Amino acid sequence: MSQGxxxxxxxxxxxxxxxxxxxxxxxxxQLVREALQNAFDQRARRVKVRLAEDEVRIEDDAPTGLARDEFAFTVFLGEKDTPPTWRGRKGRGLKEMIAASDHAEVETVGRTLVFDSAGRHVKPNTRQVGTCLRLFRRTGVREREAAVQLLRLTIPPPGVELVINGRAVRPPRAKDSLQDCLLETVELHHGVERYTERAARVDLYHPRPGETPHLFELGLPVEAHHLPWHVDVQQRIPLAAERDAARDAYKRTLAAILLESMAPELTRQELSGAWVTEVLAHFSLGPEALEAYVAKVLPARAVLSVGPRVDDRARQLGAKVVDLRGMPLSALEQLETLVESADAYVERMEGPPRDVLVHPGARAQHLVELVRRLSRELTGREVGVEFFERKVRDPSARVDAEYDRERHLLRVNVRGQVRLDDPLDPETLGIILHELAHEAGDEHDFGFIHRLETLAGRAMRCLVDQPGFLTPSASPKKRVGGSTRL
Known part of the structure; x- marks a missing residue:
């Protein structure tokens, strides 16, 4: 056993x-991305990548080239002390690229490290700056196309030219830049990784046409995400072992910071994404961000759904009922602090229930008889009639009549549009048929419309089959020559 x-x-x-x-x-x-990482860390001003069928070539003009030969072949050997703004970590990237090749050459300042079937050896060269990494391996067309697609997402540091297969990579259009975002990061101290929180700048970019939004670490793409923009964190991100994904908790925290900071400026489309719902499910937003979400995503006069009957009444009073009961509970609880429920809206518009039963006496007798006769003929059910008076603060909240399905009772508001002394008034007949159609349900849906149309059709047929059907309900003034004038 050897000594360490x-x-x-x-x-x-x-x-x-x-x-x-x-x-x-x-x-x-992902392998070639490691080479870009090293070149950017070494302050290269120009990086060229060429992906061919049997060779991958990455060349940079970093001032110093490879600092130590061992960095190319000793696994996990790398810089021992690096700040969070340094891209490399664990001394693995270069070794991984070489290991994935059939043979390789690392041409750096003054020497070339060769990895071939004979082993590893070094030969002198005349290079004065930078490093040229040549990886010899056969690759397929799709493999290279996928690699180019990923690498062209790269956002080079300011003043750095990145060329991939002869085409320069242009940075995407900037959207915003947020300062002092407190995020978890990684620093290396005496070769040991330490996780700490640190304030960092986060840059946002509009994806180029055809691009999927990605999370970036110091300009290098890490993974696709469901935010609307490219998000580039200007310090190390805590990553999974293969460095191809960030931790879920980290991504949620980052999304929450962005939403909290930017909500008032974001569009309805940007705020409607699933990422916002996820943030609301895990974090409590400040009032400004929450108000911006409600104002832009929910419709004007939005109220939260409670149940079919109350929801329908809220719609009649002008509200837009939104059903958010599928949202996570914590998200719904936050919205409930700003958005009124349907029942609260109805109570506010109509005022507290102040129904007073009224007995209009003989002047309503014809109306009562008509309702009972229509109900028996059209629905086959006995229906009672009750009169009430309801005072409301808002005239738009006034109710002409209501149908109590449990008691099979038509309730008529004497302050509404029902003509007690003229049951055959067209509007009064319409109200009666409307309420009888509620026998099978409270909502004004397509089923209700069908029931109402059916009742109207039966009523017309009844007048054909029984011409004198409505005559007993007409007031004496309306009876002319033994017929009923409608």
């Missing part, structure tokens, strides 16, 4: 074949 550093015996050995298989399985674009 510090005098301790080494416990592990690396299976080179296993290491090669593991990296060979990684997508080509």
């Amino acid at each position: 550093r510090g005098g301790r015996s080494e416990w592990f050995e690396l299976s080179e074949e296993g290491w090669r298989r593991s990296n060979r399985a990684r997508p080509l674009g």
